[in-house]
Amino acid sequence: MCTSITLYTKDHYFGRNLDLDVTYGESVTITPRNFLFKFQKVPDIQNHYSLIGMAIVVDNYPLYFDATNEKGLSMAGLNFPENACFFLEKADKDNVSPYEFIPWILSQCKSVKEAKGLLAKINLVNINFSDELPLSPLHWMISDQLQSIVVESTKNGLNVYDNPAGVLANNPAFDFQMFNLNNYRRLSPKVSENTFSKSLDLNVYSRGMGGIGLPGDLSSTSRFVKAAFTRLNSVSGTSEPESVGQFFHILKSVEQQKGLCEAENGEYEYTIYSSCCNMDKGIYYYTTYENSQITAVDMHKEDLDGTVLTAYPLVNEQQIRFMN
Numbered sequence: 001m002c003t004s005i006t007l008y009t010k011d012h013y014f015g016r017n018l019d020l021d022v023t024y025g026e027s028v029t030i031t032p033r034n035f036l037f038k039f040q041k042v043p044d045i046q047n048h049y050s051l052i053g054m055a056i057v058v059d060n061y062p063l064y065f066d067a068t069n070e071k072g073l074s075m076a077g078l079n080f081p082e083n084a085c086f087f088l089e090k091a092d093k094d095n096v097s098p099y100e101f102i103p104w105i106l107s108q109c110k111s112v113k114e115a116k117g118l119l120a121k122i123n124l125v126n127i128n129f130s131d132e133l134p135l136s137p138l139h140w141m142i143s144d145q146l147q148s149i150v151v152e153s154t155k156n157g158l159n160v161y162d163n164p165a166g167v168l169a170n171n172p173a174f175d176f177q178m179f180n181l182n183n184y185r186r187l188s189p190k191v192s193e194n195t196f197s198k199s200l201d202l203n204v205y206s207r208g209m210g211g212i213g214l215p216g217d218l219s220s221t222s223r224f225v226k227a228a229f230t231r232l233n234s235v236s237g238t239s240e241p242e243s244v245g246q247f248f249h250i251l252k253s254v255e256q257q258k259g260l261c262e263a264e265n266g267e268y269e270y271t272i273y274s275s276c277c278n279m280d281k282g283i284y285y286y287t288t289y290e291n292s293q294i295t296a297v298d299m300h301k302e303d304l305d306g307t308v309l310t311a312y313p314l315v316n317e318q319q320i321r322f323m324n
């Protein structure tokens with residue numbers, strides 16, 4: 001399972017938890033403006049916005065899990081099994097395969113508004129990257145400094161939803177996840193009045209009682225509610241350390257600890273990495289399951305007018321600061 005969120009303080013932040021039982025050996029990857037983006041069915045793009053994000057690089061192609069471009073537009077792919085449906089080529093559409101979707105949007109658009117323009121012409125076509133890396137059943141959150149949307153390609157076609165919650169998790173479809181929030185409308189960071197009955201003197205014996213009923217399990221519907229409630233009520237200072245710190249605190253509210261979420265193969269899903277990209281500054285921060293220290297890569301310290309990819313392997317060893 002996975003969860004993605006945004007957070008807006010003075011700057012704007014986008015990131016996700018990547019929850020899985022296996023790692024792909026991903027690294028923080030920067031695609032400069034003159035890297036040749038090759039596409040299967042639409043024209044290649046030689047000059048474009050630069051990108052930073054988490055990816056594996058295969059045959060010199062950056063297969064992004066999540067990324068942000070130099071204008072701040074950001075995208076993450078999250079699992080959407082049994083619901084995602086990709087189609088045969090359509091003559092009157094831009095036929096883009098799911099693995100090309102992040103490069104296609106982020107290389108060309110600077111805002112969600114512009115992305116919506118490309119989405120109106122897109123057909124997510126069922127072409128895989130290779131037999132070893134088949135089609136992934138994903139849905140996507142796309143965000144800029146103002147708003148978020150969710151893109152789901154299902155058997156009914158392409159659905160684009162506005163996302164005022166600023167959160168995405170996994171199944172079921174996004175419209176259900178939003179509807180489900182109705183069931184939690186009574187939750188509050190404040191302790192509410194006793195509306196149970198006037199004839200009972202019910203006691204406020206603890207702080208936090210306004211949140212009783214907030215789900216804490218790792219199912220996708222529960223993570224959606226927990227992350228939305230946490231994000232929408234969270235309060236943060238505006239400095240970079242405070243904002244990045246608060247972002248990771250929100251993500252950690254839906255983190256998967258090893259041993260709690262068994263997959264079909266008997267392995268356990270866990271939060272392999274958590275990311276937080278400053279959309280305005282192009283700085284990609286991450287922690288990994290093994291390493292809770294925040295590591296950062298700044299895209300603007302690279303030659304963004306170059307032609308070759310730069311990949312920073314993840315720092316996975318736990319960093320402990322001994323004081324004596």
Ligand SMILES: C[C@H](CCC(=O)NCCS(=O)(=O)O)[C@H]1CC[C@H]2[C@@H]3[C@H](O)C[C@@H]4C[C@H](O)CC[C@]4(C)[C@H]3C[C@H](O)[C@]12C
Nearest residue numbers: 001002019063064065077078079099133134135136170
């Ligand atoms: C599985 C990952 C999403 C994590 C997630 O949502 N987990 C929830 C699991 S579940 O619902 O609870 O079963 C997704 C996110 C990005 C995906 C990767 C990216 O799309 C890049 C390539 C794309 C290739 O087609 C397949 C390999 C791949 C390297 C993908 C593998 C896998 O599908 C990834 C890593």
